[in-house]
Amino acid sequence: MTRARPRGGIPTRTAWRLGLAVVALLVLAMLYGLARPGLSGHGVAPTNGSLRIGITQEFESLNPLIAQMSATFYLYSMVNRTLVGLNENTEFTAQLAVQMPTLENGMARFVEVDGVRKLEADWEILPAATWGDGVPVTCRDLQLSWEVAQSPYVSIAAVELYREVEQIRIDPENPKRCTFLYSEPKWLFNRRFQFYLLPDHLERAVFEKYGNQPEGYEKHTLYTTDPTNPGLYHGPYLIREVKLGSHVVFERNPTFYGPPAHIDRIAVVLIPNTGTLEANLRSGSIDMVSTLGMSFDQAIAFSRRVEAESLPFTVHFRPGMVYEHIDLDLDEPVLKDVRVRRALVHAIDRQRLTDALFEGEQPPALHFVAPADRWYTDDPEKLVIYEPSRRKAASLLEEAGWTLRDDGFRYDAAGNRLRLRLSTTAGNKMREVVLVYLQDQWRAIGIDTRIQNEPARIFFGETTRKRRYDGAAMYAWTQSPEAPPRSTLHSADIPTEENGWSGQNQPGWANARVDRLIEELEAEFDPDRRLELIHEIMWHYTSEVPVIPLYYRSNVSVTPANMTGYRLSATQVSETDHVERWNLEPVAQPAARETRP
Amino acid sequence: MTGFILRRLAQTVVVIALLSFFCYFLMTLMPGDPIDEMIAANPNMTAEDAQRLRELHGLDQPVHKRYWNWVTMIAGGDLGYSRTYRVPVSEILGRSLLNTSLLAGAALVLSLLVAIPLGVWAALRKGSRVDYFVNLFAFAGISVPSFWIAIVLILLFAVYIPIFPAGGTTSIDFGMTPGEALVDRARHLVLPVLSLSFLSIGTFVRYTRAAMIDAMSNDYIRTARAKGLSWDRVLIVHGFRNALIPLITIVTLSFSTLFSGAIITETVFAYDGVGRLVFLSIQRNDFNVAMVAFMISVSWVLLMNFAADLLYGLADPRITYS
Numbered sequence: 001m002t003r004a005r006p007r008g009g010i011p012t013r014t015a016w017r018l019g020l021a022v023v024a025l026l027v028l029a030m031l032y033g034l035a036r037p038g039l040s041g042h043g044v045a046p047t048n049g050s051l052r053i054g055i056t057q058e059f060e061s062l063n064p065l066i067a068q069m070s071a072t073f074y075l076y077s078m079v080n081r082t083l084v085g086l087n088e089n090t091e092f093t094a095q096l097a098v099q100m101p102t103l104e105n106g107m108a109r110f111v112e113v114d115g116v117r118k119l120e121a122d123w124e125i126l127p128a129a130t131w132g133d134g135v136p137v138t139c140r141d142l143q144l145s146w147e148v149a150q151s152p153y154v155s156i157a158a159v160e161l162y163r164e165v166e167q168i169r170i171d172p173e174n175p176k177r178c179t180f181l182y183s184e185p186k187w188l189f190n191r192r193f194q195f196y197l198l199p200d201h202l203e204r205a206v207f208e209k210y211g212n213q214p215e216g217y218e219k220h221t222l223y224t225t226d227p228t229n230p231g232l233y234h235g236p237y238l239i240r241e242v243k244l245g246s247h248v249v250f251e252r253n254p255t256f257y258g259p260p261a262h263i264d265r266i267a268v269v270l271i272p273n274t275g276t277l278e279a280n281l282r283s284g285s286i287d288m289v290s291t292l293g294m295s296f297d298q299a300i301a302f303s304r305r306v307e308a309e310s311l312p313f314t315v316h317f318r319p320g321m322v323y324e325h326i327d328l329d330l331d332e333p334v335l336k337d338v339r340v341r342r343a344l345v346h347a348i349d350r351q352r353l354t355d356a357l358f359e360g361e362q363p364p365a366l367h368f369v370a371p372a373d374r375w376y377t378d379d380p381e382k383l384v385i386y387e388p389s390r391r392k393a394a395s396l397l398e399e400a401g402w403t404l405r406d407d408g409f410r411y412d413a414a415g416n417r418l419r420l421r422l423s424t425t426a427g428n429k430m431r432e433v434v435l436v437y438l439q440d441q442w443r444a445i446g447i448d449t450r451i452q453n454e455p456a457r458i459f460f461g462e463t464t465r466k467r468r469y470d471g472a473a474m475y476a477w478t479q480s481p482e483a484p485p486r487s488t489l490h491s492a493d494i495p496t497e498e499n500g501w502s503g504q505n506q507p508g509w510a511n512a513r514v515d516r517l518i519e520e521l522e523a524e525f526d527p528d529r530r531l532e533l534i535h536e537i538m539w540h541y542t543s544e545v546p547v548i549p550l551y552y553r554s555n556v557s558v559t560p561a562n563m564t565g566y567r568l569s570a571t572q573v574s575e576t577d578h579v580e581r582w583n584l585e586p587v588a589q590p591a592a593r594e595t596r597p
Numbered sequence: 598m599t600g601f602i603l604r605r606l607a608q609t610v611v612v613i614a615l616l617s618f619f620c621y622f623l624m625t626l627m628p629g630d631p632i633d634e635m636i637a638a639n640p641n642m643t644a645e646d647a648q649r650l651r652e653l654h655g656l657d658q659p660v661h662k663r664y665w666n667w668v669t670m671i672a673g674g675d676l677g678y679s680r681t682y683r684v685p686v687s688e689i690l691g692r693s694l695l696n697t698s699l700l701a702g703a704a705l706v707l708s709l710l711v712a713i714p715l716g717v718w719a720a721l722r723k724g725s726r727v728d729y730f731v732n733l734f735a736f737a738g739i740s741v742p743s744f745w746i747a748i749v750l751i752l753l754f755a756v757y758i759p760i761f762p763a764g765g766t767t768s769i770d771f772g773m774t775p776g777e778a779l780v781d782r783a784r785h786l787v788l789p790v791l792s793l794s795f796l797s798i799g800t801f802v803r804y805t806r807a808a809m810i811d812a813m814s815n816d817y818i819r820t821a822r823a824k825g826l827s828w829d830r831v832l833i834v835h836g837f838r839n840a841l842i843p844l845i846t847i848v849t850l851s852f853s854t855l856f857s858g859a860i861i862t863e864t865v866f867a868y869d870g871v872g873r874l875v876f877l878s879i880q881r882n883d884f885n886v887a888m889v890a891f892m893i894s895v896s897w898v899l900l901m902n903f904a905a906d907l908l909y910g911l912a913d914p915r916i917t918y919s
Contacts, residue, residue, distance in 0.1 A: 052769070058877060061683035068638040155650050155680075157639040214653050215678050224684045241769075244682050244689050246869040249769055267769040271867040276751060276764060280867075283755040283763040457880060460637065461629035487640040500644040502636060 045312055045562050046287040048584045050265040054286035056274050056293050058245065062232075063223035064196035065149055065156050070572070071292050075268060077576040078250050079233035082193050083123060083142075085577060088567040090372050090481045092191045096137065096234075098124040100190045103525060110185055118166070119185040125176040128257035131199050132230030132238045139170045139178035140200040148198060148207055154217050161192050187525045191482070193573065202231050236261040236580035246270055261580040262565070278302055281313065281558065289558040291568060291575060297430055299556035300359055312561040316568040317361045321370045321479045322553035324362075324431075326422075326438075326472045327464070330508045330546060334418065335471070341545035342386065343396040344420075344472075347445045349388035353437055354551050357430070365549035367538045368488065372570035373481045375534045382535045384542040393445045402446070410446035419448045421471030423463065426453035431474055434550065464506050467495055476553060477504070478572055482530075484521045485537065491515050509546035560584060605906065609899045613892065620891045621664045624884055630656050631680040631882050667888060677885030681878055686885050689874065694893065696766055697859055697870035703790045705851060708797035713844075715798075716805025717837065723810055731802060738799020747792040747865040754788060761788050764867035789866045793859060797851060804847045808840035815839070841912040849905040852897065 046052075059071040064080065067073065085095035094100045101107030101121040108121040129137040148154055149162035156162070164182055171177035182189050202222055210216030222229055227242045236258060237250035250266045268290070271280055277293055280286045294302065303315035328335045328344075335341060350364035366383060369376045377383065394404070402410035402418045410418040422439065424431040432453065439449040454463055463469050477488060487493050491510035493503030514537055521533040541547070557575065559566050565581035632650050636642050651657045655666055670677055676686035719731035755763035761784060762768070768781045812818070813836045821831045860872030871890060878886035910916045 058681070060681065063683065066683050068635060152649065153653065155635065155653065157635040157642060159646055160641050160643070218683060219678055219685055224688075243692070243869065244684065245693060245874060246766055246867075247769055269765060269769070269867070271764055272873060273865045273867065275748065276865055276867070279748070279751045279756050280763045283751075283759050285755070285763040285765065458628060461627075461633060465629075465633070493640075500647050502640075502642065502644045502647060504640045 044284060046560050046584050047586065048263050050267065051263050051288060051560075051582075051584065052267045052269055052286045053288045053290050054269055054271045054277055054280055054293055055290045056270070056272055056277065058270065058272070059248070059268075060244065061221070061224045062227060062239070062242070063198075063218075063221045065145060065198065066154065066218050066221070068157055070574075071270075073572075074290060074292055074574040074576055075248055077235070077574055078237045078266065078579050079235040079239060079253075080197070081235050081577075082196060083125075084191060084193050086193055086481065086569075086571050086573040088569055088575075088578065090374070090570055092193070092481075095193075096125055096129055096197070098126055102190060108190065111181070113181070117185055119182040119189060121180050121182065121189055123178055123180060126257055127176065129176075129234055130255050130257065131201070132233045132253055132255055134255060135199070135201050135231060136176065137197065137234050138175035138200070139168065140175055141197040142178065142195070143168045143170065144200045144204055144207065145196055145198040148203075148211070148217060151207075151211055151217065153212060153214050155215070158194055161194055164189070184523075185525075186522055187530075188484075188522070197234075199231055202229065237266065240265070256580070259580055262583040263579075266579070274298060278305075282311070287560050288563070291555045291557045294556055294558065295430070296358065296362065296554060296556055299558070300361070302558065314559050314561050314563070316557045316559065316566075317554045318556075318568040318570050319361075319363050319371055319552050320555040320570045321372060321481065321572065322476045322555075323365060323368055323370060323479060324434075324474070324476045324550045324553055325365065325368070326474045326548040326550060327469070327507045328472050328546060328548065329467065329469055329506075331467070332471060334420065337400050338544055339396045339400040340402070340418075341548075343393040343400070343445065344442065344447075345386040345545055345548055346389050346393035346396065347447075348438060348441045348548075350550060352388070353434065357433060357437070358551070358554075362551045362554045365551050367542055367549055368477070368479065368485060368547070369534070369538065370479060370552045370570070373479070375482055375531065377535055377538065379535075383538055386542075390445055397445060397447075404446045408443075408446060409448050417448050418446060419450065421452055421469070422449050422474070423452045423454060423459065423469055423471070424474040425456040425459050427455070435474060465495060465501050467506055467508060469506075472548070473506070474550070481571060484518055484534075486518050486522065489514055489537065489541070490518050507546040509544070511540055511544065514540050562586070602907075605903050609896075609903060612899060613896055616895045617668070617888070617892055618664055620895075621667065621884075621888060622660055624879070624882075624887060625660050625663070627879075627882065629882055631884075632656060634680075634881060667884070671889075671892075676889050679878070679883055679886045681881045681883040681886065686889055690871065690886060690889060693869060693871040693874045696868065697863070697872060700786065700789055700793065700862070700868060700870060701852075701859055703786055704793035704797060705848070707790060708794045708801055709848070711794070712798045712801030713805050716802045717809050717832075719802070720806045720809030720813065721832075728806075731806070735799040735802040735806075738795050738797075739803070740799075741795065743792060743796055744861050744865055746795050747788070747862055750788045750792055751865070761785075763788075764865075766869040785868075789862050789868050792866070793862045800851075801844075801847065804843055805840065808843045809836060812836045812839040838912060842909060845905050845908045845912060849901040849908070852901045 055071055055074065057071040058069060059075055060067055060069050062072060062076055062079070064076055067076070081096045083095065083097040084092055084100055087093050092100065099105065099107065101123060103109065108119060111118050111120050123139070123142070125137050125139065131137060146162050146165055146168055149156045149159055164184065164186070165180050166183040167181040169179045169181070206220050206222060207217055210220045218224070222232055228239050230238045233239065233253065234256070236253055236256045238253045239248060240251045241249040247267055247269045250268070252261045252264055269286055271277055271286070274293070274295055277289055278298070281289060299315055299317065305311065306313050306315055328341055330336060354360060354362050354364050363371060366378055366385060397410055397418070401412050404410050412418070420442065422435055424435055435451050439451060442449045459475070464473050464475065487504045489505060489509060491505065492515070493505040494508050494510065495501040495503050495506065517533050517537050521530055521537070524530050524533060555568055555570065557568050562585045563582060564585055565583045566575065567578065569575050569577065630651070631654065632647050635650065636647055648657070655663055667677070676690070679686050679689060682689050715731050719728045722728050751763050754761045766785055767778070768785070773781060818831060818835055821835045859870055860876055862868065863870035863873045875887060875890040878890065
């Protein structure tokens with residue numbers, strides 16, 4: 001083979017080198033020209049001029065009736081409010097309403113309509129409340145959302161909230177006052193914080209024009225076609241810019257009826273990769289990470305670095321309403337025996353698990369009601385509490401006919417090994433670690449546990465939804481405070497092919513007494529009696545163990561150290577619900593790690 | 598030539614039509630549908646409501662009917678409605694597509710600017726220290742995962758030496774002049790482009806080097822030299838031109854990875870691009886966005902292949918299109 005060699009080598013080599021040098025210089029010049037140190041805000045404490053918040057979850061169009069994503073409601077709370085809200089102490093309070101109607105204050109009453117007992121409630125909107133364009137917020141806005149929600153051509157997930165209102169009568173003298181007629185007398189009527197408002201003066205025309213076409217309203221709502229229109233919002237902020245998949249910019253609403261917000265401008269920036277959130281914080285690209293940002297383990301690690309390096313951030317932890325648990329498939333022959341289910345709970349030490357894995361920041365769970373909920377109890381007289389005890393677990397398994405053999409596993413009389421399939425969402429590091437811990441604990445009492453994780457899409461889309469997990473499945477439920485547990489515990493909510501796999505009673509637990517208690521609880525207006533009812537449900541739940549409670553997840557967020565007025569929420573109502581109170585003090589405060597009780 | 602172009606265009610249209618049905622069919626095989634997402638968001642939704650919504654959106658119909666409805670809608674110029682973002686598809690896809698094209702295009706240009714001279718340089722000095730160094734660099738580019746490079750770049754140039762933004766597509770600042778906005782846009786591109794180029798440079802260097810070594814070892818190179826042609830002419834007209842055929846293949850095929858290739862980079866750098874959009878759409882059963890993106894992707898691959906066929910003829914006169 002002949003290799004071509006340059007005859008006049010030097011000039012050619014020089015030409016190539018020159019070419020390379022030119023390319024390198026061009027690239028370097030471009031980089032140098034674009035690199036402007038000091039612009040990123042690295043190490044500079046944010047001021048009330050602007051704040052940039054990082055979130056990792058996508059958001060959608062801000063029409064509250066058709067939106068579904070958590071991040072959308074995080075943004076929505078900055079620009080709009082509802083009649084009632086949930087404050088940071090997990091209490092329902094009037095927000096846009098002057099007062100919450102109750103039977104006691106006479107603003108709600110039972111009525112007979114055509115011989116049927118119903119409920120009426122008077123609502124009054126705050127006199128000063130106006131949309132961003134100065135038009136007063138009235139009951140017509142409530143009526144429009146009620147009409148849109150019930151349209152057969154609009155996809156609304158929470159339509160039952162609107163459907164329970166049979167009629168809205170607006171006071172002709174004062175459109176800020178109206179009376180709702182509820183078809184069924186239920187005490188939850190005045191806690192519907194998801195009953196949103198649509199600006200009648202803007203959206204009525206859109207609904208009338210496109211509301212009778214499938215998806216017509218969704219496509220043409222001003223929240224999609226003109227999202228920066230100030231008339232769409234009445235909260236402490238208005239929207240200056242929306243770029244789906246990128247960011248939303250908010251500016252203080254000069255017409256807000258409440259105390260004016262301290263911060264002039266807030267940008268919420270989407271950073272989908274949780275791994276780079278910290279780099280963005282440290283580089284000054286963002287000033288804060290919302291509760292829809294860091295994972296719990298990342299927050300723990302970051303809080304250590306904040307302390308070690310005195311970084312100007314506060315990492316917040318607050319036990320929330322997300323209940324991590326293990327559903328047990330009660331159709332599995334092994335799990336049909338309650339003694340086996342109780343043995344599984346006795347075999348695990350949840351306090352040790354949360355101390356070891358979560359530094360005690362996520363409290364161990366006893367049942368489905370979280371400590372932040374007023375219904376919570378840890379009274380051993382009202383619950384069956386399983387202390388960690390391998391001896392008791394082993395004894396229960398022996399009693400159930402599972403005997404220990406020399407290989408360390410238990411077998412029944414027919415020689416079948418005690419096997420359990422355990423699954424969760426693949427890729428969720430925390431859950432995977434918990435499963436390994438459980439596998440180890442159950443192995444110690446002779447149970448052969450096989451971990452079989454699946455992508456979230458399959459796990460939630462098929463496996464748990466259609467009750468095909470054949471053993472035990474670990475995931476979480478998000479609870480609202482004081483919410484009757486119908487969808488998760490009532491036997492009518494066991495997903496089946498006949499009911500289109502609706503309902504969340506994935507263990508398939510059917511207890512006629514619990515069904516009756518849930519039905520009674522939903523209709524009971526006396527709060528003390530409700531407490532008795534829910535505690536009885538909890539007793540059955542902990543006694544029969546259809547589910548193994550693990551821990552209540554904590555919400556986490558990171559704020560600038562100089563921020564005051566911020567309080568991390570325990571519920572699904574995000575911290576932006578009191579965004580107007582956030583204040584960035586001019587003097588930086590020392591960094592701290594904060595744990596809410 | 599005209600006949601060839603028309604024939605290939607007709608083939609392309611048929612392939613696009615077949616692939617569109619295949620993609621649509623595959624998507625319907627995935628578990629769940631958009632209504633399941635709504636049920637997950639609101640467990641109190643009744644089975645009747647779920648059924649009503651399925652009927653409203655035509656999700657209760659057989660696949661071929663749904664596909665036909667989709668084709669009719671597209672043919673009528675309506676790209677549909679995104680059930681993930683709750684906006685018309687055209688509204689989100691257009692911007693993201695432009696952003697990704699800019700990112701991928703800039704990365705490709707940078708890769709070619711760096712890789713071709715390096716590859717040729719290494720080929721002309723096969724076995725030398727320069728060659729070993731270039732090979733080492735190329736293998737590093739091919740082997741190192743792009744997400745790792747991305748994170749290293751962020752740490753280096755956004756955290757420790759904070760000269761570039763850690764992520765995003767633009768700064769959120771309304772006081773910028775058009776010139777400042779342009780520079781700002783470019784600043785946001787630097788790290789993602791470097792990250793995305795790293796892998797391509799390694800691949801292109803390897804191909805260029807191999808093609809050049811092969812071309813330069815041919816008899817016609819010796820003949821050209823013997824005829825007394827200048828080294829530059831031999832190198833460019835006879836050597837590099839013949840090395841172009843494999844390069845055209847690899848470069849045009851690289852265009853087809855426009856959507857999938859940038860997804861990691863877009864996610865790490867929070868870049869508002871189409872790769873991330875498509876990934877999310879598929880995850881959330883957002884058929885309309887995913888299908889339009891699939892179609893653009895498939896069309897792009899086919900068009901690039903078509904372009905490659907045409908370019909072969911320009912690079913090598915022996916190739917004819919009869």
